Amino acid sequence: MAALTEEQSLLKDQAQSWVREQAPVVKFREMRDSSIEQAFTPTIWPAMVEMGWTGILVPEQYGGSDLGYLTFGVVLEELGKQLVASPLLASALVGASAFLLGDNDAQKKKYLPAIVDGSQIVTLAVDEGPRHAPARTALQAKKTTNGFALSGAKTFVPEGMAATTFVVAARTSGALGATTGITLFVVPANAKGLSRRRLSTFDSRGYANLEFANVEVGADAVLGTLDNGFGLLDGILDRARAGLGAEMLGTAAQAFDMTVSYLKTRVQFGKVIGSFQALGHRAAMLFTSMELARSCVEGALQGIDAKDEKTAELCSLSKSKMGDFLHEMSNQLIQIHGGIGMTDEFDAGFYLKRARALEALYGNQAFHRDRYARLLGY
């Protein structure tokens, strides 16, 4: 862990004990086995608001504490350990980042305090097909007399069922695949002509597909500038990726700890299985990968906080390296636990399922390797 400030250490302790007492993975299991449409335990959200986590990125004038992305990552890592399902990342990190980067006073006044007090759940709606491809935005926004009319569809929108507001990437000009001609819009979930359907995915989270049938919004719904929204979208996505990296790190670290504990207690052939060199070395290599991935995750969050000019590279590095490690770690969690790892009664399956879903979200490893290569000019 990076050398933490006192404030960060306090938040980490707070998150750690809250997760242990109020939101251990068994709560996620209970939620999965219920029929809660928003796909998180309802009491979790007000508790997070109460602890101030929804305001970590938000400046004090809008009711937040303005502690930055590395600090947010400290909390997300703890949540990731017990697979806490909540709209915290989608709204208080991604949603808040959208308004902070969009930098429109009226929008900030309207939405940031509402994100902080939890009355608004904001999420980013970007993808339209099975693969993450922000430049392939096709959802049309046509100019009307008073504003714009949006028509098209969005897929796999995280916390799409709980959201009260969507930040929607739409095409206002240009061809499919072009980075110019993309504009971001702030659209209330109850807007006329907007409908959503919950997806039943293996990770039991609340993704939705959205349909926009001539959804009318005012000119003040534009976030950032007309036709030039791709850079803003990229910036929001990078913050999403860096934050998600921290959550994934927590999930992987927990999977690693579970695996090492098992290596120390499971006895076969009259010995604990951790005494077999094949498994000792596997654990050592996983640990090495985890240390390297942690550096990437923290590097990206610190890069954002420091406004590093290489932030985009660092965020793709983080999402890709963390994705690779979580992929391998979640597989080894099952493999090393053997038969018990295959049972639904044991938690390993939750970690595997969460792993794959988060790997894909906001761009999988292949997406980010390609992006990294482009950023480096080859």
Add this chain to the structure above:
Amino acid sequence: MSESDPLGNFRADVRTWLSENFPPSLKNKSVGMEGDAEGLGPDLDVWRERLAKKGWGAPTWPREYGGAGLGHPEARVIGDEMGRIGASNPIPLLTGMGITMVGPTVLEYGTEDQKKRHLPGIASGAVRWCLGLSEPNAGSDLASLRTKAEDKGDQFVVNGQKTWTSGADISQWCGALVRTDPKLAKHDGISFLLLPMDQPGVRTRPIKLIAGASPFCETFFDNAIAEKNDLLGKLNDGWNVVKRLLQHERQSQTGGRGAGGERPAKLEDLAKRYVGTNDDGTLADGDLRTRLTSHLMDARAHNLTIARITAEAKGKVNVSAAASILKNSATHVAQTRSELTLELMGAQGLAWEGNEFTSQEIATVREWLFGKAMSIYGGSFEVQNNIISKNILGLPETTQKG
């Protein structure tokens, strides 16, 4: 990362001193990996002496032993500033294992007399050291070594054979691990001796490797003499001394101690030159492009990890558990880099010698071959994984001990 520089004043002083003292003829030239100084001319001695006078050959060592008494952040500033102007510190390479391993261990375990006699010669770059650790039958299982030292009153008499003693043929001193009590258990009964190489009882023979000539030697001790006051640490406690020494070795192999010098060409630029690009600027070989990216990401992750661990240790150089992780990671990055460079060069990557090949192509091939040793020496890849699984993760012994 962009942040204000708390060492700004020190950095300015370093810049001024370098601009006044670094001989321009040495710009972008450095002593070879094994300390060969061919073609560097008389300015090398001038430069070495100026650095030695300043204590910057070993800037973190105490002043009374030839260092400058500086902290690691300051030492990094010196390295950075040298790198900026194409200068490098030749002293670590001129002293063999002196600066990186023997010196730090003598600082920790040596008597006052040993520190005074041995450290200034290392810090000034005047005395080269080798290490007699491995033996033909004691590699990864180092503690099974058989070279013995007998107590003959004022002296130890040493008999046996060491191998992979890097630079033994050109070193003045050797740090040797020897058995002083064969009746004790294998990790006990071992001691660490410092002995001069220039004596009738010591003979060396260079080893030729797959990459061609190498710095490695076999070293034969035939009634070689070590003085009693050159026993480092306690009698029969040499295993603890060498464990510490090897931590310093891993540290020196983690890529964490830049000595300055020129930055190598970017691998992606080299790839574009040899492989070509598509119309959209992407590398023409898509498969190579992906693997190149994975490698560049691994390299960056490694560098970020060094930075993170340094920050966590608040500037103290960490010779603990992290060293095994960093050694394996550094090895993986360097070996993969060599393999990729060779691959992207295509047939030109078959270069051994001759005018049909550039010096860079030939150097790449030699580096690729020599680099195979990285996962063997200094505790093999597998030995590092034993250390991680046992010492960091707390898993049970997978080998006898060590």
